[in-house]
Amino acid sequence: MEDLTGVPGSAGRGEDPDRPLREPAPIDRPRVDDDVAARFSRPTGVTGGFAPGRPSSGAAGSGAGSGPEVPTKAAAHRVEDPVLAQAFGPTPGAGRGIERHPSWQDEVASPPPPQPDPWRDPNAPVGFGAPAVQEERDPAPVDLTRTDIAPAPRLTLSEALFQRRLSRQALAGAAALVAVVALVGGAIGAVVADSARVLTTSTVRIADAPDTVAGPGNTVGEVARRVQPAVVNIQVSSPSARGEGSGIVIDPQGYIVTNNHVVTMDGATDRADIDVVFSDGSRAPAEMVGRDPATDLAVLKVEGVENLTVAALGDSDSVEVGEQVIAIGSPLGLVRTVTEGIVSATQRPIALGESTSDGDVVIDAIQTDAAINPGNSGGPLIDGTGAVIGINTSIFTQSGGSIGLGFAIPVNDVRDIATSLMTEGAVQHATIGVNARKADNGSVEGAEIVNVRDGSAAQEGGLREGDVVTKVGDRPVRSSDELVVAVRRAGADDDVPVEVVRNGSRVELTVRPVLG
Secondary structure (H helix, E strand, O other): OOOOOOOOOOOOOOOOOOOOOOOOOOOOOOOOOHHHHHHHOOOOOOOOOOOOOOOOOOOOOOOOOOOOOOOOHHHHHOOOOHHHHHHHOOOOOOOOOOOOOHHHOOOOOOOOOOOOOOOOOOOOOOOOOOOOOOOOOOOOOOOOOOOOOOOOOOOOHHHHHHOOOOOHHHHHHHHHHHHHHHHHHHHHHHHHHHHHHHHOOOOOOOOOOOOOOOOOOOHHHHHHHHHHHHEEEEEEEOOOOEEEEEEEEEEOOOEEEEEHHHHOOOOOOOOOEEEEEOOOOOEEEEEEEEEEOOOOEEEEEEOOOOOOOOOOEOOHHHOOOOOEEEEEEOHHHOOOEEEEEEEEEEEEEEEOOOOOEOOOOEEEEEEEOOOOOOOOOOOEEEOOOOOEEEEEEEEOOOOOOOOOOEEEEEHHHHHHHHHHHHHHOOOOOEEOOEEEEEEEOOOOEEEEEEEEOOOOHHHHHOOOOOOEEEEEOOEEOOOHHHHHHHHHHHOOOOOEEEEEEEOOEEEEEEEOOEEO
16 A cells, blocks of 8 residues: 555544545646637736736746736735724635545544634724825836826916926026017017007198099089979878878969878878078978869969069970989978989879779879979979979889889979969860770770760760770870870860770761860
8 A cells, every 4th residue: 555644634634544545636628619719718928917026927828927916016015904804804714715635535524613603793882993094105107108197287377486396407498488489479569569659640631522533524413503492392290180291382472382192191181381491491381272173283472472483494305315314302391302214104104092983093104213202293394404294193113112113294284283273273174085905905005985974075086985096196005094195185175086996896086075
């Protein structure tokens, strides 16, 4: 029999020296897959744990053998706590590991009696152990490449200057930088100051324009200065309403012509208080001389006003399309307003009423693109010589303001109607006694007769209902409004040829308009 007394661990354990020992059980380790090893094994060159200060263990599967423990600075300064050692250290006499010698596998040994554990004894006395965190006197160098380390706190100005937290070299560098910045700023300031001194001077001379300017004069301004003294602002008031417009002086005795809708405030009143404000600011009350609703004209008269400037009336029949014109008035209460434009059209029949009878408010207007707004009504439309060629009376607009479609009563009509109002206080117009409407069926364009009054000039001349009037005298008729103005222009008590279309045929008739 072999003597096993020399086997380590056999002495003092009561083994039978004659009892044969069994061979150790074979170690069967599972094969480690290369992919798993690549994922979970230690990186190349690492032999210990990843936690700082841990010794290399040479664990299985790492490919490195067991080696001696390498003490770190943290381990060197660590003080073992006897309380924690008692609580978590190995049982005395049980060895440091959990392995058993093969000779013990058949040994049935009774476990040692448990030692009293103060951590599990509620009656154990209370004690204090060593601090869990020990102050490190010599800290390890900081790895500046790591991103998980919080940055050091920045120094304040007082700490840097008065607590000597910076070295002399750093303070000297900061002082040099401040000096360089100051020098650069001073240089820039000097350059700017020199530039400012170049741009300013104490000898300033501003050239004034000469009294006479070469080239064409201000024609519009010269014409406006001559005509404006004859233009007045008319203010109308009643207990329930107030309005204003414009007018022109046509007679040195104080006669002023304006629109009928200005003095009646668009028909809101028949009698109202009327004041006239002249170009020099003087004011005088005015009385109604007469008005003609059919042509939207009215004549006023002021008393006790001397040295009136009278407007010069021109000839509206000689006005041409494209001719330069000027409008003067008080649009929106802005007195002495001058606008400029051209004549856009002549003989433009414009109905100021809604009916289609020959007693409507219809004018044979001059169309202009000079700006005309509310308040210009009754003011003059003058040509380049300063002569009045029309009285501004209406606009076409969708916004309430001027869109370049203004209309003026021709001054030749104004002269005749104003003369009748100043001499007789009333005026009558030529009529043939029909009601008409516009006809346009693609083959014929004119004024279709709706009805003929009994005993009228139209009935005596042979006009019938359904006839389409296409011409009165030498003037073509394209609408019922144009029929009205054509008859008025033809005059009364004279035979006038009238061309009509009846049952598809053209018929020539003769009609004598009468005053109505």
